[in-house]
Amino acid sequence: MSDPDETMPPTHQPYGGAGRSGDAPASGQGQPPEPQAPYGQASSQQGPYGQPPATQPYGQPYGQPYGQPYGQQPYGQPYGYAAPTTTHPQANTALVLGIVAIGGMFVCGLPVLVSPFAWYVGAKAKREIEAEPGRWSGRSEANTGMVLGIVGTVLLGLGVLAAVLLVTLAVAGSSV
Numbered sequence: 202m203s204d205p206d207e208t209m210p211p212t213h214q215p216y217g218g219a220g221r222s223g224d225a226p227a228s229g230q231g232q233p234p235e236p237q238a239p240y241g242q243a244s245s246q247q248g249p250y251g252q253p254p255a256t257q258p259y260g261q262p263y264g265q266p267y268g269q270p271y272g273q274q275p276y277g278q279p280y281g282y283a284a285p286t287t288t289h290p291q292a293n294t295a296l297v298l299g300i301v302a303i304g305g306m307f308v309c310g311l312p313v314l315v316s317p318f319a320w321y322v323g324a325k326a327k328r329e330i331e332a333e334p335g336r337w338s339g340r341s342e343a344n345t346g347m348v349l350g351i352v353g354t355v356l357l358g359l360g361v362l363a364a365v366l367l368v369t370l371a372v373a374g375s376s377v
Contacts, residue, residue, distance in 0.1 A: 289330050292339030292346070295323030299349025306356060313360070316353025323347025 298319035305312025323346035330337045 287337060288339035289326050289337040289343060291322050291326035292330065292337075292343035295319050295326055295346025295350065296342045297346070298322060299346040299353065302353035303349050306353065310360075313353050313357045316350045316357055318350070319346050320350030320354055323350055 298315050301312050302314075302316035302319055323343045326343035327340060327347060330340045330343060
């Protein structure tokens with residue numbers, strides 16, 4: 202059998218080898234290349250951007266605070282969003298009017314008269330909050346005030362209907 206070096210073409214360079222026996226390696230060829238880290242990762246001698254490598258607790262992703270899920274921004278803020286700083290002033294007004302209307306209805310009955318105002322103010326505040334979500338917060342307060350206003354208005358309507366029915370029955374009963 203023939204020698205494997207004789208059957209190889211002269212341009213073939215085995216990895217880490219010097220080619221044919223007796224040939225001198227060309228400049229830089231024939232020696233194994235320096236081991237490199239995969240693309241986008243730092244080499245084993247140093248951390249990212251030339252910093253010394255960091256040691257993390259077992260199972261902890263590199264560079265994350267302990268207990269913080271990987272890829273989540275601290276303090277629960279989503280990327281690129283700032284929380285609105287001001288609650289819409291009419292949102293709390295609608296909520297208070299709705300609570301007064303429903304709660305006061307069971308005490309003396311007259312506060313139920315403010316429920317249509319709670320409905321109106323809550324709907325107006327909700328529209329303005331939805332039109333400018335980066336400026337205003339308080340959508341839930343406005344929505345709750347609006348719903349309480351609707352419930353109070355329906356109960357007010359039923360009360361007025363019952364009063365008209367009682368007056369009608371009283372007038373019809375006295376004329377007989």
